[in-house]
Amino acid sequence: MPQALKKRAYNAVIVSPEQFFRDPTSGAPPRLLYLMHTNQTFLRSVKHIYIDEGHEIFFSGIERHGIPAFRPSYGELDKILPKLPNGTTIHVLSATLPPHVIQVIEGKLFGSRERVHIQRPLNRQNIVYTTRTIADLGEYKNLSFLVPRHNPDSRPSGIIIFFESSVRADDAATFLNNAFRALHPTYKISRIAASYHAGLSQTCLTRVFQQFCGTHESGEQIDILCATSCGATV
Amino acid sequence: MVYDFQTREVSHELTLHETYTYIWSRSLELAKDLCWEVCAGLDGHSEVLRWIDSLDLDQRLDTLRACLLVFSVTDGRVFPRQFQLEAGLAAYQGKNSIVVAGTGSGKTLSMAIPLLMNPEAVGIIVSPLKRLQSTQARELERFQIKPLVINQDIELSQTEIKVSCARFCPHCLPSVY
Numbered sequence: 001m002p003q004a005l006k007k008r009a010y011n012a013v014i015v016s017p018e019q020f021f022r023d024p025t026s027g028a029p030p031r032l033l034y035l036m037h038t039n040q041t042f043l044r045s046v047k048h049i050y051i052d053e054g055h056e057i058f059f060s061g062i063e064r065h066g067i068p069a070f071r072p073s074y075g076e077l078d079k080i081l082p083k084l085p086n087g088t089t090i091h092v093l094s095a096t097l098p099p100h101v102i103q104v105i106e107g108k109l110f111g112s113r114e115r116v117h118i119q120r121p122l123n124r125q126n127i128v129y130t131t132r133t134i135a136d137l138g139e140y141k142n143l144s145f146l147v148p149r150h151n152p153d154s155r156p157s158g159i160i161i162f163f164e165s166s167v168r169a170d171d172a173a174t175f176l177n178n179a180f181r182a183l184h185p186t187y188k189i190s191r192i193a194a195s196y197h198a199g200l201s202q203t204c205l206t207r208v209f210q211q212f213c214g215t216h217e218s219g220e221q222i223d224i225l226c227a228t229s230c231g232a233t234v
Numbered sequence: 235m236v237y238d239f240q241t242r243e244v245s246h247e248l249t250l251h252e253t254y255t256y257i258w259s260r261s262l263e264l265a266k267d268l269c270w271e272v273c274a275g276l277d278g279h280s281e282v283l284r285w286i287d288s289l290d291l292d293q294r295l296d297t298l299r300a301c302l303l304v305f306s307v308t309d310g311r312v313f314p315r316q317f318q319l320e321a322g323l324a325a326y327q328g329k330n331s332i333v334v335a336g337t338g339s340g341k342t343l344s345m346a347i348p349l350l351m352n353p354e355a356v357g358i359i360v361s362p363l364k365r366l367q368s369t370q371a372r373e374l375e376r377f378q379i380k381p382l383v384i385n386q387d388i389e390l391s392q393t394e395i396k397v398s399c400a401r402f403c404p405h406c407l408p409s410v411y
Contacts (some may be wrong), residue, residue: 010382011349014367016357019384030382032358047355048325050345052370053362054332060362077360089325093333093341102332116324120317120335168268198365205365230365232337 017056017073020080036083046084051077053229054092057108058101090115095122137168140175146224147176147220152184155192158212159224160231166197168227176224193224196231236378237310239268239302244309250378254353257302262291265298273305276313285316296323296351303350304343307378314343322347342370345379 019032029037036043051057058064061074069075081090090113092105106115134142143161146156163169176193194208211218212225225231236253238242238245260268265284273279286297297319304314314322317335321344324331335341349357361367371381 010380011353011355012345012371012379012381013357014361014370014381014383016362016364016367016385017360030386032270035384045354046357046358047352048345048348048357050357050359052341052345052359053366056362071362074362087328089328090330091321091325093321093335093344095254095335095337095339095376097332105332110330113330115330115332116320117332118317118321118324118333118335120339122334122336123335126385128297164235170245198363202368212327228363228365230363230369 050091054094055096147179157223166199169195173226194222194223196227237306262295279313318344326351342373
């Protein structure tokens with residue numbers, strides 16, 4: 001076994017689910033599929049497949065309520081299993097798997113295959129759940145409650161707002177900065193909200209996060225992060 | 235850079251290969267003693283070690299080896315938690331799994347454990363967002379796992395793809411080493 005360590009270059013390949021399937025329009029194989037087709041040594045060395053954020057199989061991968069799948073590749077991951085070596089283990093990981101979602105995933109991916117369920121408690125003492133119905137996701141005035149109109153000198157702090165798209169995260173940050181600037185003159189020079197998503201460079205993400213944590217060398221402070229789900233992994 | 239169990243400090247010279255050899259040469263009792271002695275003080279280590287004691291005999295040695303490996307590759311900073319060991323060892327022993335654990339609870343380490351335990355194994359990790367993929371890659375590097383991120387944005391030239399392929403097959407293109 002230790003000899004293998006010297007030879008090995010990579011032992012984890014991190015991919016988007018679309019990498020397993022030919023492009024529907026051009027028919028071109030993506031890089032992972034190419035690797036799987038052309039390199040038997042690679043294919044034979046695959047021992048585990050991990051589907052992180054496994055709830056996406058249900059939420060993005062299948063048609064629901066008459067709405068087509070957002071990322072159909074998630075719903076077709078079961079089709080790649082026969083291409084993998086015998087004995088490849090399948091692992092679904094998520095923080096959000098209610099029973100009806102698990103049922104769909106089990107039916108699609110596991111069938112009669114045995115599997116171990118490992119469940120950790122998700123609740124934490126400082127979490128409160130609440131919902132608010134809004135008419136339009138693009139209507140950012142729903143976020144106005146964060147602006148302390150009656151006490152302009154107080155700044156909100158340590159707030160992360162999650163969005164489904166980077167465009168909405170950008171727009172919401174702009175909306176909040178404008179709202180704070182209108183309220184208080186000091187906000188004209190410093191921004192209070194910033195977006196945080198994969199469209200930003202690593203340097204920018206690091207700076208924004210340090211500003212959010214109050215550890216940036218400039219002393220600049222960001223109090224509200226408008227993030228895509230990547231904000232959950234910093 | 236790994237933690238050297240013999241000198242009890244982080245070593246720049248010791249290779250991962252040598253750490254394996256050392257850990258795999260320990261018997262069950264010696265591995266257990268080493269965990270108690272060396273890892274003392276790390277968050278949650280005594281609860282995990284007591285849980286390991288409650289496992290079947292044939293599970294205990296693998297689980298202790300996983301603990302020592304993780305401890306060593308993180309320069310003595312991380313001791314895995316129970317669910318990470320359960321999930322990691324399930325994969326190592328060829329079992330499928332469904333793992334439900336909160337964001338930030340350390341699911342990446344549960345993916346790293348079987349890849350550390352079996353250096354010949356490759357794991358494919360399907361991840362939905364590019365940003366998540368790069369975060370995961372950095373996290374895996376913390377555990378001395380070598381990740382390759384492949385998505386539409388990664389500009390791999392044909393040559394790089396061939397080199398990546400060849401790295402999986404040292405006989406195809408030995409010069410890449």
